[in-house]
Amino acid sequence: MATEPVGGPASPPDRPLWLAPDGWSIEILDQTRLPHQVVVQRLGTLDQVVEAIVTMQVRGAPLIGITAAYGLCMALMTDDSDMALTDAADSLLGSRPTAVNLSHAVHAVRDAALGARPGGRVEAAYVMAATLAQREVDACRSIGTHGLGLLRELSQGRRRAVQILTHCNAGWLATLRYGTALAPVYRAVEEQLPVHVWVDETRPRNQGWLTAWELEAGGVPHTVISDTMAAHLLQRHEVDIVIVGTDRTTRAGDVCNKIGTLSLALAARDAGVPFYAAVPSSSIDWSLDDWRAIPLEERGEEEVRWIRGVDATGLRREVSPGGTASQVRNLAFDVTPSRLLTGLITERGICPATREGLSECFPGLEPIDPSTR
């Protein structure tokens, strides 16, 4: 039986989402309030779930998937008809376009409901949501163990901590537990392998500060830098390995992730530093060969214009570093072609970023004909 997510948050919280005491709604950490305030929000309707995804109160590809799964469950509580199911699924699928986890999760819950005995749709949906959640946790734990092996190798013969650079937040805030890119880091800390994490600020939404918050809470040595500084650190060999997450990885091994990832991959290649993506199978799009077909979300220009934070007195405020007349563009994701990746860290092990590499890790899963989904 699936066990995630259950119960309330530990104190301090160590997970971003859990089933509420009522057993059917969920509670989340509002990530738009972090790292300054720990605010728990109850989501009890489909609309609330969609809103939380769109506004990035929940974010991170695996977490978006799980949140959407519970959103569909809640919709079925209200109306378990075929039409309501389709409408709810469409609404969730349209909330954010890039993370493939969203469609995987929505389709899995939908299929579970459609396959249920009469009157059993709601229960089947909740069981599937919990199963997906548990799978995500298991995948992250496993990614951590495989990635730990890489960090161990890198630590050989070094007198200093292994220097890891990451982008955005692919920690437990973005998943449910452990994280993807950060899972090896947390495993290293458990095993007392000395590590230090360089954290890209990750403009425009500054999710690097979420990573810093996580690492601080976990007692992991780390340093925040502007995104502009990463290539310099790589050039000077102050980084031993780059590990990032992914929102959608094609079956050819191309990695779509937070905007700015491509820059890092290019800088790592030029410096001869290994560059890995941590890829749970929930983030693999088995239907896509051509990364140019990945829908890349363009978000509002206000995210670039207005920077959220707290002032010196701790009050939440937004400031604009520029004027209002200029045009602004805000693409949220980019794609790192497979040729720039040293490998993929999956829950089934580390593989080359190729179709063959992924097929060997996930035999039988690939290809899934998209028309059957």
Added chain:
Amino acid sequence: MATEPVGGPASPPDRPLWLAPDGWSIEILDQTRLPHQVVVQRLGTLDQVVEAIVTMQVRGAPLIGITAAYGLCMALMTDDSDMALTDAADSLLGSRPTAVNLSHAVHAVRDAALGARPGGRVEAAYVMAATLAQREVDACRSIGTHGLGLLRELSQGRRRAVQILTHCNAGWLATLRYGTALAPVYRAVEEQLPVHVWVDETRPRNQGWLTAWELEAGGVPHTVISDTMAAHLLQRHEVDIVIVGTDRTTRAGDVCNKIGTLSLALAARDAGVPFYAAVPSSSIDWSLDDWRAIPLEERGEEEVRWIRGVDATGLRREVSPGGTASQVRNLAFDVTPSRLLTGLITERGICPATREGLSECFPGLEPIDPSTR
């Protein structure tokens, strides 16, 4: 006779520094207040000049040089002894380490003063400062004309505006007139060649918004992006050419510039997009063969932690997007090795980023034995 800088600013201002009506102090646009407020500040003492350079009220390698030149003049007004001259020069040279323009300008004014007739040091210093200023303006104008040729070539056969990407601010705010990287853009606008400029935000100090302010005032179409988005635009061939400025270019053609430049160069190379630095001779360090010897300024972590801007009511504020517990690093410059540059746009023409290329543009200038400086 040198003519720059003279008179007050036009309205709206079109230069960042001019000689005050008293004929010996200078007035500057306080660039820490831009783009939100146009504040003119009088600098009348050496200490005020050093402070303005350190706090980046004046910034941009050529402008730092000219400001320092006038600072040395002011010091001589107070005391024109050898010891005072040496102390003042040392004080200016220690204000910021990376831009070689600073030491070029300080040494030129010092040498002019030392070579003057008895009692004529102050006058000789002011004449040299004005000469340096005029040379900078002439160099920028010439860089604009040479760069315009590149833009014209790129416009051949295209149905859309030439797409230029730039980093930081290398416009007239950073020089005296025209700019370095932006000079070709302004010349293109004069010649009615359609251009559009992609402006990197340029974390952590967001000087991209200074560039946006300049371009807006000049009626130049432009779009501001986060630094993280540049590689993606290059990958999609939405950029035809990258032009950046420089704080110090070695005689081997390696380009030190604002942190984040290296990333752009790597992304441009991968995408096959030409990448140029606009290099006035005042930014060339003829004494350096090895770019690893360039002193790279590390600035305070508060520049990353605290973001300056205005709130929705127009009040100046600072916000912190993150917590206070994490360590932060803030290197202000990086180096793009010559191999990544398509060429250098100098006031003497466009040359390969090589020792031979620079020597052909500047015969006789290279090498200067650093021990004679």
